[in-house]
Structures are given as structure tokens and as C-alpha cells.
Amino acid sequence: MxxxxxxxxxxxxxxxxxxxxxxxxxxxxxxxxxxxxxxxxxxxxxxxxxxxxxxxxxxxxxxxRPHRVFLLNYTCYKPPLHRKCSYKISESYVLKNVHLVEKSIDFMRNIYLKSGLGDETYGPPFIFEDDDGDNNNNNNTNNVPTLKSANQEAREGVFSSIDELLGKTLIDPQSIDVVIVTCGGFSPSPSLSSLIVNRYNLRSDVKTYNLSGMGCSSGVLSIDFAARVLRGSQKVQNALVVITESITLNWYHGENRSMLVTNCIFRVGCAAAIMSNNPKLFKRAKMELVHSLRTHHGDDDSSYRAAIQEEDEKGNTGISLTKDLVRVAGVNLRQHIKILAPRVLPLTQITNYIYSMIISTILPQSKFKPMVPDFTTAFEHMCIHTGGKAVIEQVSRVLKLSDEVTEAAKMTLNRFGNTSSSLVFYELAYFEAQKGKVKKGDKMWMIAFGTGFKVGSLVWKWMQDSTQDCDNPWNDCIHNYPLKVW
Structure with a gap:
């Protein structure tokens, strides 16, 4: 003192x-x-x-003054082996589904084969439930999504992630001051945050927040929210952030093609993280959050409806991913980086960008276009939204990124599929699984898109060289990546 x-x-x-x-x-x-x-x-x-x-x-x-905010550590849920959802298992389940017509099955088969997903992703519990032990029954009558199976999916991912996280950080649950849970498509009552308080016997004065309906961007947005809570606090606090998604109740068995796409690309995943503003934990922290940005583009109708939960003409509920989604992602990404770029890019890049903007404005008839800033000059590593093959390619085109930069996004999509809000943390784990890849002082950019339409960015600074934790979900397969053909 x-x-x-x-x-x-x-x-x-x-x-x-x-x-x-x-x-x-x-x-x-x-x-x-x-x-x-x-x-x-x-x-x-x-x-x-x-x-x-x-x-x-x-x-x-x-x-x-605002507290510095650190990511103490994180975990990514890895379901058990018997939940692996290969192409063969997916096709078998779909063929036995009495609600799906042949045209829908053919469409889903084509989408799956072009999706970029491999045979190692994980499916929700209801897909693997036995049908009264009758292996000769071709009609799947018991393997249907229910509230019970949705709760099972959520509990397995949330409890496993938190248990691993508390174990390796040695954080006492009684020292947790804030709990933030995000789950876009599943909001039970009592809430998932209340479930965590009950399970881990958290203090009665713990502050809990339950976020929903924010899509794949909610993982990034929940971290930003936790950082704002911690920075605004007048005392040292620890925040537990749980990022999950329950795809069970959003399984679609109708004939609307824009809704059938979600059955093909979304897979089970969950992540948990401990954030803190405690300077005493500085040396133990993995990363410091140095910048964050959230932009909302819901004032535009096409952006608002690009990904939306609704009923089809027969009353079946699902998430509709419209054909306009990729275009909307590109347009709103451009708007987002216009705000982010001046905050993170080196001065030379900013100067060149401003110069190109001036020239293109003065000479509108010329073919001269404003330059795209080189974000690799600001970040050593990028965790890009793995919403799907087309989304990754669109981000790559807009930002003019090389295959090496988008490698983590592509490989994560192949190995784990689109795990929705937790996907950027599986990419983070991919970088850490490659020994010596991330060094102290490196900067990392996480960017994700969400329904509404939202774009969120986090900029991290590594406080130490990355380490391959024993619970890293890539431990048993990193030697197989990167794939030569994607």
C-alpha cells in the first residue's frame, strides 16, 4: 500500500x-x-x-479509471465419442424420419456434402436415442426433439465446461461475482444462469444475466458485456461467462429449404470462460481484452430478416437462413470495419486508406476504388466466424485474407461444425493446440455475426505464450490438420 x-x-x-x-x-x-x-x-x-x-x-x-480486464482461462466442451455425428449417422437418422419427404432429404444431402463439415462433429442427444430397441423399425418415432432432450443437451455442455474450467483455474465458486449465460435458441424457466447458481451453490448476492436470441454473435457479445460490467465495477470481481446453444428444439422437419440448411451445419458445442479485473491474477491470465466493438444493423429489413426464427406454411418452426445472408454479412462487415479500423490499424494503413477514400471521392468516374486495409498488420491471429463455408469465403473476399489466415475457421468448421455462439473459442483452441503458434504480446481478433443483424469484434493481447491445455478439444486430432483439401 x-x-x-x-x-x-x-x-x-x-x-x-x-x-x-x-x-x-x-x-x-x-x-x-x-x-x-x-x-x-x-x-x-x-x-x-x-x-x-x-x-x-x-x-x-x-x-x-476503468479496470483492465483479463481472460483468466476458458474451456471448450467436447462431447463423448458416441455422440459423433458422421455423414452416415446423419443420413441414417434423416432417412428414418417420418416427417421428411424425399425432396427434402435430397436437398439436405447436397447441402451437407458441400458444407465443409467432416465426420467428427457432434450431434444432439435425441439423434442417438434408441427406438424401443427395435433395429428393424424404419420409422423413427422416438428419436424426436423434446424439452427433456434439449435440457439434457444444455446441461451436458454447461456442466462439463464449467467443471473443467474451475478445475484448471482453481477458482472457488464462492469467489464468482457475476454469471453471464448466452443461449440463442433455448430459454427455459428457471433460466440457465439459475441452473448454474443451483448446481455450484453460488453466493446469494451473485449477479446473473441470461441472454438469448442473439445468434452466433452472442459469444463475442457476452464477453464484451462481461468486460463492461467488470470495467464499471468499483471493486475486484470475477465473471463466469458460459456460451452455449441448444440445437435440439430448432431441429426442422418441414419442407422449407432455407430452414432445412440449419439441420445440416449446426452441431453441439459449448464454451466457458473466467473473466476478471483482479490485478493480482495478471500473471495467470491468458489474454487481456484491449478493444471490443458491437454494431447493430437491424434498421435494414434485409439484414433483420437474413436469419430469423419463424413458422413455415404448415406451422413447423425453424431458423430460416435466407439466400441473402451471405450478401448481408459482407455489407455489414464493411460497415463494421469502418469503425474498427481506426482503432486497431497502424498509422500507415490508416493513412493509405484515407488517401484512397479521398481519391475515389474526387475522381468518381475513375476505376480507382478505396483500398481494403490489411488487418494482418494489426493482428497476428484471427478467429473468424465459422457460420458456414460461404460465410468464411465471403469474409475472406471482403478483407482479402489468405488461406493461411482463414485456416483456423475452415478447420474448426470441418472438425466441430457450426457450434453457433461458442465457435470462436474452438478456433482459439485450434491456435493453442499448435505448439509455439501464439506468442506473448501477439494480438488476436475474434469476429462473429448474429441474427438481427449484429457484428461483434474482440481484440485480445496475449499475456503469455500459449499452452496446450490437457482439456483442449483438438488434442487428439491436431496432427491431422490442416487438411489439404477443404
């Missing part, structure tokens, strides 16, 4: 000297400055009062 006070006094004294010198040298010709300088140099009481005010100002700044 004594050392910070001494540092504060030293800084205050040096600042006072500098301020006095500045007054004397730069504005000494004004009458007011001469009077102030005279009072400071000839009146001891005024000098003491001025010094006291300076000290109070520094003290106030020191204790009210």
Missing part, C-alpha cells in the same frame, strides 16, 4: 513541476498566467493548496 502512495506522490510532484514550467515558457505573456505563476512561486499556502488539488485529482483518477 505504501509503494503506490509513494509513486503517486512522485508523479504528482513531477506533474506539478512540468505544469509550472509549461505555464512559464508557453503562456507566460498572458496576464492570468503571470498571476498564477507569481502565486505559485511566492505564496506557500497557495502552492500547498495547488499541490493538494493535484494529488486529489491523481488519487481520484487512480481509483476511478
Amino acid at each position: 505504501v509503494l503506490p502512495i509513494i509513486h503517486t506522490l512522485q508523479i504528482s510532484f513531477l506533474s506539478l513541476l512540468f505544469f509550472t514550467f509549461l505555464l512559464h515558457t508557453t503562456i507566460s505573456y498572458t496576464p492570468l498566467a503571470k498571476i498564477l505563476f507569481f502565486l505559485l512561486t511566492t505564496h506557500l499556502h497557495f502552492f500547498q493548496l495547488f499541490s493538494l488539488c493535484t494529488l486529489i485529482s491523481f488519487y481520484y483518477y487512480y481509483h476511478t
Whole structure:
């Protein structure tokens, strides 16, 4: 406690000297400055009062400035082996589904084969339930999505992730001050955050937040939300962020093609993270959150309806992914990076970008177009939204990214599928699984898209060299990646 006070006094004294010198040298010709300088140099009481005010100002700044926010650690849920949802298993389930017509099955088969998903992804529990033990029954009557199976899917992912996280961070559940849970398409009552409080016997004064309906961007947005809570707090706090999605109740068995797509690309996943503003945990933290940005483009009708939950003409509920989704993602990404770029890019890139904008404005008839900033000059690593093969390719085109930069997104889509809100953390785990890939001081960009239409970005700075944790979901397969053909 004594050392910070001494540092504060030293800084205050040096600042006072500098301020006095500045007054004397730069504005000494004004009458007011001469009077102030005279009072400071000839009146001891005024000098003491001025010094006291300076000290109070520094003290106030020191204790009210926003806290630095760190990611202490995270985990990604890896379902058991018997939940692997290969093409063969997926086709077998679909063929036995009495609600799906042949045209819908053919369409889903074509989408799956072009999706970029491999045979190692994981499906929800209801797909693997036995049908009364009757293997000769070709009609799937028991393997249907229910509230019970949705709860099972959520509980398995949430509890497994939190157990692993608490185990490796050695964080006492009683020291958790904030709980934020995001699950876009499943909002039971009591909420999932209440489920966590009950399961881990958290304190009665814990602050809980339950987010829903925010789509694949909600993982990024929930981290941003946690950071805002921690920065605004006047005391040291720890926040538990749980990022999950239950795809069970969004399984679609109608004939609307835009809704059938979700059956093909969405898979089971969950992530949990401990965020903290405690400076004592600085050395243990993996990363520091240095920038975050959220943009909402719901004022545009095409953006709002690009991905939307609705009923088809027969009353079947599903998530409709329209043909306009990829275009909307590209347009809104451009709007998003216009705001993000000045905050993160080096000065040379910003200068070149502004120059190209001016030239294209002055000479509108010319073929000269504004340059696309090179974001690889700002970030060593990128976790790009793995919403699907077309989305990754669109982001790559807009930002002019190489295959090496988008490798993590492509491989994550192949290995785990679209796990919705938790997907960027599976990409993060991919980087960590490659020994020596991430170094202390490296910057990482996470970007994700969500329904509404939302775009979210997180910029992290690594506080230490990355390590391959024992629970990394890539541990048993990283030697097979990257794939040569995707």
C-alpha cells in the first residue's frame, strides 16, 4: 500500500513541476498566467493548496479509471465419442424420419456434402436415442426433439465446461461475482444462469444475466458485456461467462429449404470462460481484452430478416437462413470495419486508406476504388466466424485474407461444425493446440455475426505464450490438420 502512495506522490510532484514550467515558457505573456505563476512561486499556502488539488485529482483518477480486464482461462466442451455425428449417422437418422419427404432429404444431402463439415462433429442427444430397441423399425418415432432432450443437451455442455474450467483455474465458486449465460435458441424457466447458481451453490448476492436470441454473435457479445460490467465495477470481481446453444428444439422437419440448411451445419458445442479485473491474477491470465466493438444493423429489413426464427406454411418452426445472408454479412462487415479500423490499424494503413477514400471521392468516374486495409498488420491471429463455408469465403473476399489466415475457421468448421455462439473459442483452441503458434504480446481478433443483424469484434493481447491445455478439444486430432483439401 505504501509503494503506490509513494509513486503517486512522485508523479504528482513531477506533474506539478512540468505544469509550472509549461505555464512559464508557453503562456507566460498572458496576464492570468503571470498571476498564477507569481502565486505559485511566492505564496506557500497557495502552492500547498495547488499541490493538494493535484494529488486529489491523481488519487481520484487512480481509483476511478476503468479496470483492465483479463481472460483468466476458458474451456471448450467436447462431447463423448458416441455422440459423433458422421455423414452416415446423419443420413441414417434423416432417412428414418417420418416427417421428411424425399425432396427434402435430397436437398439436405447436397447441402451437407458441400458444407465443409467432416465426420467428427457432434450431434444432439435425441439423434442417438434408441427406438424401443427395435433395429428393424424404419420409422423413427422416438428419436424426436423434446424439452427433456434439449435440457439434457444444455446441461451436458454447461456442466462439463464449467467443471473443467474451475478445475484448471482453481477458482472457488464462492469467489464468482457475476454469471453471464448466452443461449440463442433455448430459454427455459428457471433460466440457465439459475441452473448454474443451483448446481455450484453460488453466493446469494451473485449477479446473473441470461441472454438469448442473439445468434452466433452472442459469444463475442457476452464477453464484451462481461468486460463492461467488470470495467464499471468499483471493486475486484470475477465473471463466469458460459456460451452455449441448444440445437435440439430448432431441429426442422418441414419442407422449407432455407430452414432445412440449419439441420445440416449446426452441431453441439459449448464454451466457458473466467473473466476478471483482479490485478493480482495478471500473471495467470491468458489474454487481456484491449478493444471490443458491437454494431447493430437491424434498421435494414434485409439484414433483420437474413436469419430469423419463424413458422413455415404448415406451422413447423425453424431458423430460416435466407439466400441473402451471405450478401448481408459482407455489407455489414464493411460497415463494421469502418469503425474498427481506426482503432486497431497502424498509422500507415490508416493513412493509405484515407488517401484512397479521398481519391475515389474526387475522381468518381475513375476505376480507382478505396483500398481494403490489411488487418494482418494489426493482428497476428484471427478467429473468424465459422457460420458456414460461404460465410468464411465471403469474409475472406471482403478483407482479402489468405488461406493461411482463414485456416483456423475452415478447420474448426470441418472438425466441430457450426457450434453457433461458442465457435470462436474452438478456433482459439485450434491456435493453442499448435505448439509455439501464439506468442506473448501477439494480438488476436475474434469476429462473429448474429441474427438481427449484429457484428461483434474482440481484440485480445496475449499475456503469455500459449499452452496446450490437457482439456483442449483438438488434442487428439491436431496432427491431422490442416487438411489439404477443404
